[in-house]
Structure formats: structure tokens, C-alpha cells
Amino acid sequence: MNENHAGQDAGHDVGRYMGVSMQETEALRIVGHAAVAPHLLGPAGGVRTGALLTMIDNVGGLNGGLAALPDGWVVSTNLAARVVALTHTGPLRLDSRVLRRGRNNVVTTVQVHDEGAGDALVASGVLTSAILVPENGPPQWSRPLVLDAKAGLSPDRHLPPIVDWLGVRPVGADAVEIDLAPELRNPWGILHGGVVATLVDVAAEHATGGGLTTDVVLHYLAPNRVGPVRAHARLLGERSDGRVLRVEVRDEGADRTTAIAIATCRAR
């Protein structure tokens, strides 16, 4: 499971890399903004689908966490998004609302719009999170919450392309793999859920010989703690909107399946 626990300094490299600023605009609503930065671009020219999923996880997860207070904080259990625009101008606006706050889970929706392209819809996503009580209690925040993506960053920073930053390497014709580098971990020391989503995206692209991922449904089953972490894609079938694949993510060092996903890839 992907554990979202923002508000502490360690384990936030993935969030910084994505560069999403977030603001609590009203109760149960978070609005994020992100640039269409060169290091996030994918093969279609816009922000890579895996990066969009990571942003959705960041914004939806924070909103779900705030909704869970004061009882606890959240861990992502399911992440799904349909990407309808693969080229983007930016900035992107991520608008998250809480659909349901239950006794032990929170459901948030995240709509992504391209403000530089007439506010066109980019993606529509849903994040479901389980409410848990962290060992040291839930994080403390000043409300309404404001998180600046640029805070603490050097203005002349140069960030490598996302696939290079993650250290993705192909394994045969239908799998990709990464090591569990420190900067890819979240505050609990496990692989960030957005990185898992990006790995699913890249595995689907790799297995289809360069297809463009447009749709992902991802279930987090267990944390990735050891590594390497491998995503293996298997073709289920082909339709008029692309190829449908099942992607299984495994923590090879722990010898267990940590996530499964179903992805749709459109031909380039």
C-alpha cells in the first residue's frame, strides 16, 4: 500500500520532483498547480501519464488525509485515472474534492485541467485511501494548508527526465525494473505510490513497443521495501481504443506482489 504522510521533510523527493503546489481552498477541497516541466514529459509530448498519476495521488492523498483528521491519516489503496489529452500547454490545475469520508476510508476525485489550453480537461481520476493511525499520530498542519512546490529548491536546478531519474531499465520485452533508491521512498521508507504508478505506465509502454498509456486502474497490495521493483505487463487484448494490459508489480527482493494494474495503451 502507498502511504501518504506529507508534512515532514524526509521522504518528499518525489513530491518536489513533481513540483505540485497545493492549497486548501475550502473544506474538503484541495487545488494544486504544476508546470508542464521538461523533465516530466512523455513520448506524446505532454506530461507522462505516470507523472499525472503521481500528481493525482499527491493532491488526492493530501485531501484524503486532511479529511481523515483528527482520527488518523491515509494510505492509498486504489488509484485510477483516464487521461483524455496527451499533449499539454500548462500550467495544469488539479482540483480535488472528497466524495466520501467513511469510517475507515476516504474517496477523493481529482480533475486535471490545462489552464494554458483553454482549461481543457486532461484527466479524470479517483483515489481511494484507507484511514490508519500513524505510530506518532497524524501530522499537524496549519490550516488552511498551503504547500509551495518551489520552497527550499535551488532556482537553477536541473532535473533529469523522469525515466532516467527513476533509473528504469528494461527486463526483456515485457517488463521494466528499478532499484529502490532513497529519493524514491516516501516518509515511511517505502517506494512512493506515484513511482509505482509511473512504473506501470512505463511497463505498458515498453510491452506495447511504444504505446501511449491513456487509462490506468491500480491496486496497491503491499509496500515495496527492498527492491528491485519490477513491473511485468501481459497483453489481454486489443480494441478500437488500444491495447489492454495487466501489469503486475513485484518487490523482487521481498519476493512478493505489491500491486496490480490494468492499463490501456493507444498506438502512437
Next chain:
Amino acid sequence: MTVAYPPDNHLLRDLRFSFEHDHEGLRSRAWMPVVPELCTDLGHARAGALATLVDVIGGGLAASAAAPGWIATADLTLHLVRAARPGSVVEARGEVLRAGRTTVVIEVGLVDEHDAPIGLATMSFAVLPRRDTNPEVATIRQSASTMALPESRLQRPLLEELGVQVRDAARGEIDVPVVEWALNSMGAMQGGVVATVAEVAAETALRAAANEPLVVNDLYVTYLGFGKVGPVRSVVEVLATGTGHGSARVELVDAGAENRAMTVVHAVATRGLE
């Protein structure tokens, strides 16, 4: 109190499901005969009908895995890649992927008689404390291998049986009553039926937007609340249309319960499957 579910005259009997469970309750198989009453006008089984099969096998497995606790369905996803035609039998193979303290995750593969994949589905469930009114898991696991009674069968097309009424095709606004024939064990519209309502709403709006006979092949259903009063009403936002495909976001509310939010669904429609 243990409740008898489903009643004799019920959708789950009329769909003529049959089941086979393993002894540990971690895997199940189920079968559904495809009849014309379950099919779209393109001649293959509706995504909603297959979602109902998934919902039943997934719910049984999850209840087993969560015992002695009980479960609430959080979401259901379905991706279809091949048509299930009338006269064939769809086999669902369910497996528990995760059985944790708070969540259970199930995967269900759908195949035809030749073992060729028709689609893949997943479900996740929140684990809840048991109530007296929840069915006993032992009842589920030790029940007969079929829900069908000798006289069980659909008398009319599924959408007619459900009483689907289109209010505004272009906007995907439809109304569906909450009827005893299609209730779940909690007295609300059954989860697969909810998926069917969303499927029909998305299909109606996407056909109008794309001006071609698309059918829904992907569903991502997020369950928010029960539909107990009715009518269940849909609102559709068409996300995109392209050549041969389209996607939509569907919201279902219980109009008779002050428009209580029931479900959010993302649906993808394509041209007919092979």
C-alpha cells in the same frame, strides 16, 4: 438473525449463475450462460451483466476472506477485450489478492469455453464489523452450486426487466426504479445492477456525442452510498470522444432520497468487440 437471500424471484437467480468454491475460500469459479436478453444491440453480453457476475463472485470471496467481519464494496473495475456471444458460457475465476485488516482486494478473470480471455476485473472492499443482519459466510460457501431455480430465467431484455427509462439521451439522464428483484442483501440496488445503470447512461450519452454505436467495455465503479428508495438517476459528463471510442464520467444519485450520492463511474466505450 440470518436472512434468506436472494428471494425466489430475483435477478441473481434469473441470471442462472453457478459456482464452485475451493475449501480455503481464496478462489472461486462461477459461470453465467449468455442469453440474448443480456446482450447489447451489437450482439454481445453487456458489461453490466458481466459486472454482476463479477460482483457476486467477488463479494462471496471477500466475505469469506473478511470473516468474522463483514464487507462493503468500495469499487469494481471491469475491462473487456473480447465479445461474449449468446449461446456461450462465461466463466469467472476469482482470487483473493489481499486480505488485510481494513481492505480486501479480489481479481476476477473472465474467459470463454475455450479458455480465451474475455476480460479482467478487480474489486476492493472495506472490512466492517459484523451486524446481526449480515448473511453467514458459511451459508455462502456451502450454498448449492447454482442460485437458479428450475423456473428462473430472464423473461425480457435486462434493461426492460430493470425498468430503465431514458429522460435525456444526449445528457445520459436515465431513471431506474429500486425494485425487490434487483436488491442486494442489504436492501439496496445490487452492485452489478448499479454498474449496469451507469453503463447504460454512459452508452446513451456517448452514442449521442460520437454519433456511432459505441458500447461500454470498461467500467471503474466507485461505490459511495446505497440506492434504497429510487429512482436511481444518472448524470453523465462526456470526457472525450475519438474515432471508435469515447469516455465518460457518470454520477448516480438516489433521487428519492434527496439525491443522495451513490456512485461515481468512469466508463470507456469502443466499437464492438471481436
